[in-house]
Amino acid sequence: MNDTYFQDQVAVVTGAGGTLCSVIACDLAERGARVALVGRTPAKLQVVADKITAAGGNCRIASCDVTDERGMQQLADELLADWGPCRFLVNGAGGNNIKAMTTLTAFDASELGDARPEGQVGFFDLDMEMFEQVLNTNTLGTVIPSRVFGRQMASAGGGSIVNFASMNSYCPLTRVPAYAMAKAAVVNLTEWLAAYLAAANIRVNAVAPGFFVNARSVQYLGSVQSGLTPRGQKVIDHTPMGRFGEAKDLLGCVAWLLDDRASGFITGATIPVDGGFLTRSGV
Numbered sequence: 001m002n003d004t005y006f007q008d009q010v011a012v013v014t015g016a017g018g019t020l021c022s023v024i025a026c027d028l029a030e031r032g033a034r035v036a037l038v039g040r041t042p043a044k045l046q047v048v049a050d051k052i053t054a055a056g057g058n059c060r061i062a063s064c065d066v067t068d069e070r071g072m073q074q075l076a077d078e079l080l081a082d083w084g085p086c087r088f089l090v091n092g093a094g095g096n097n098i099k100a101m102t103t104l105t106a107f108d109a110s111e112l113g114d115a116r117p118e119g120q121v122g123f124f125d126l127d128m129e130m131f132e133q134v135l136n137t138n139t140l141g142t143v144i145p146s147r148v149f150g151r152q153m154a155s156a157g158g159g160s161i162v163n164f165a166s167m168n169s170y171c172p173l174t175r176v177p178a179y180a181m182a183k184a185a186v187v188n189l190t191e192w193l194a195a196y197l198a199a200a201n202i203r204v205n206a207v208a209p210g211f212f213v214n215a216r217s218v219q220y221l222g223s224v225q226s227g228l229t230p231r232g233q234k235v236i237d238h239t240p241m242g243r244f245g246e247a248k249d250l251l252g253c254v255a256w257l258l259d260d261r262a263s264g265f266i267t268g269a270t271i272p273v274d275g276g277f278l279t280r281s282g283v
């Protein structure tokens, strides 16, 4: 499926060892791009690299924490020297952490007492270190790669960035205050950067996936195969298409947003890929 537009261009995909961006990285490699796979765990990236290589694609493992600006700059310098400037950046690294979630969906007077029910976590009990980590990964983890690779794009005459928002970007879900706040910020940053970088011929957009099962979310949503949790059932009931998303549901949208031929006058947009979740008020 080589495509002259992507052929030999440098694409950087952060979170490339994860559920969604591993599939996006494989798709960009299949289109002919040279793909840098960014994440903190080399073993996860190796699995994706092996898949790409076996299919005849070109990629390299670029292990780094997206919140480490110095590390990311070093990575960007190495890539520039070996491959040339980045043209496409997919900021997929991110996600929630169960330790930054409440178990309660609304304030309960028991939060104020000493004898709390076992396992209960309210807003006042939240671990602020984890809260900050979730905020940083999703926000600074989008800002930093956009700075180090955006600079390369600007020097080379242009490029395209796709960020990862969420349903939480529009209206916060219960129990995930840090993640919801961070993903709302990603939409705002996408708009800010789009306005700022248009003069450098760089477009900046975002995708907002609905509910896609990954290793973490399966703990609180369940799965169709193993049984849904009450929260998972609520999500499905609220999704007109009646299912969770699969990574391949994102491929067309991401490739379209990266491609000037298809979306060359679109910047600052966040596109929901959600089976219709946002169309249903719940009433």
Ligand SMILES: NC(=O)c1ccc[n+]([C@@H]2O[C@H](COP(=O)([O-])OP(=O)(O)OC[C@H]3O[C@@H](n4cnc5c(N)ncnc54)[C@H](OP(=O)(O)O)[C@@H]3O)[C@@H](O)[C@H]2O)c1
Binding pocket: 014, 015, 016, 017, 018, 019, 020, 021, 038, 039, 040, 041, 042, 044, 064, 065, 066, 067, 091, 092, 093, 094, 095, 096, 137, 141, 164, 165, 166, 167, 208, 209, 210, 211, 212, 213, 214, 215, 216, 217
């Ligand atoms: N799944 C969904 O339903 C859903 C819905 C809406 C939005 N999203 C967003 O879509 C993106 C991808 O989600 P996913 O479901 O594929 O999640 P995932 O399977 O957990 O993958 C996320 C990847 O990001 C990497 N990562 C996390 N923190 C990082 C850091 N500080 N530096 C570098 N890499 C880091 C992780 O690898 P390491 O731990 O090895 O670094 C992991 O492989 C995320 O931004 C997520 O918030 C997902």
